[in-house]
Amino acid sequence: MKHLVSIRDLDKTEALELLDSAQGMSQVNDRSIKKLPTLRGRTVVNLFYENSTRTRISFEIAAKRLSADVINVSADSSSVSKGESLKDTAQTLEALGADCIVIRHPMSGAAQQLAGMGWVNSSIINAGDGTHEHPTQALLDALTIQQRLGSDLTGCRVLIIGDVKHSRVARSNALLLSLLGADVQLAGPVSLVPMDLSALGVRISHDFDIALESTPDVVMMLRVQRERMLENFQESEAEYVNQWSLSRKRLSVLGDKSLIMHPGPINRGLEICSDAAEDSRSTILQQVKNGLACLLYTSPSPRD
Ligand code: CP
Secondary structure (H helix, E strand, O other): OOOEOOHHHOOHHHHHHHHHHHHHHHHHHHOOOOOOOOOOOOEEEEEEOOOOOHHHHHHHHHHHHOOOEEEEEEHHHOHHHHOOOHHHHHHHHHHOOOOEEEEEEOOOOHHHHHHHOOOOOOEEEEEEEOOOEOHHHHHHHHHHHHHHHOOOOOOOEEEEEOOOOOOHHHHHHHHHHHHOOOEEEEEOOHHHOOHHHHHHOOEEEOOHHHHHOOOOOEEEEOOOOHHHOOOOHHHHHHHHHHHHOEOHHHHOOOOOOOEEEOOOOOOEOOOEOHHHHOOOOEOHHHHHHHHHHHHHHHOOOOOO
16 A cells, blocks of 8 residues: 555455554553654655645654654745645655655545645655545544454444534545444534545434434544634534534433543533533544554555
8 A cells, every 4th residue: 555545445344454553553552662764764754735634743653763854844944835846845854855644634635636646756644634534543442442342343323513514524434334244323513524424434413412312332522623614613512502502411321331422622512511521532642642553564565
């Protein structure tokens, strides 16, 4: 696998193998000496046109643990701010020795463009492109579910809640968890859950409380992405909390073994209350930890 742009790049066997390997790699993170020689002599560039805490730092730590040289480039402190194009930026990075470019970009399709246009020979990993996909987030989420509920996700009931429209996390998770046999339902306000998402092979609903009656195994809350909303969200915030927040009241009707997931960063008091985020059923920090394990495996290596 040279690139990882979309969950659609994987079939079920490849996805399961990748998750098995990531589970094995997670042990590296528990060793006293956390280095592997896998990427010695390689250069990984993290090219981020959008802010990130979890993804950028996880990619940096993973590449360092695999002995690569790592360079972090943020758009606002590079010549991108002078108008340099994506093509010219990527070719410049490759001329400087990049074997792998990890890209986060506000434009849906940016990673695909880099991987598919023949501008560079580097491996391309999509760290989130616009509202399209965030494949490594879906992989770390699937690994987390496997660790908590067992490796076979067939029939696992997953409820993904909130601002689906702007969520690349929701798209990648819907694709991956469906591929692995889970029963995925997307729910949120009509304005934030377009019906055309049913083409992903998932069910759609517009009532959180009714959706909770189906006793989901996993409730995955999504961040309200104000930065991608053209309209003024503030006006309807109280209504959103009332209808779509994982509140203390809704927390009390969740099953004892149901998982509470959130990709982060969380808006406490908006899509999720603090009690839910810190509940024993919450996997939020386990998800972060598993990101590192997944990236240790998905970072390109000499096997490619
Ligand atoms: N989940 C996620 O992608 O978080 P960051 O934006 O902090 O990378």
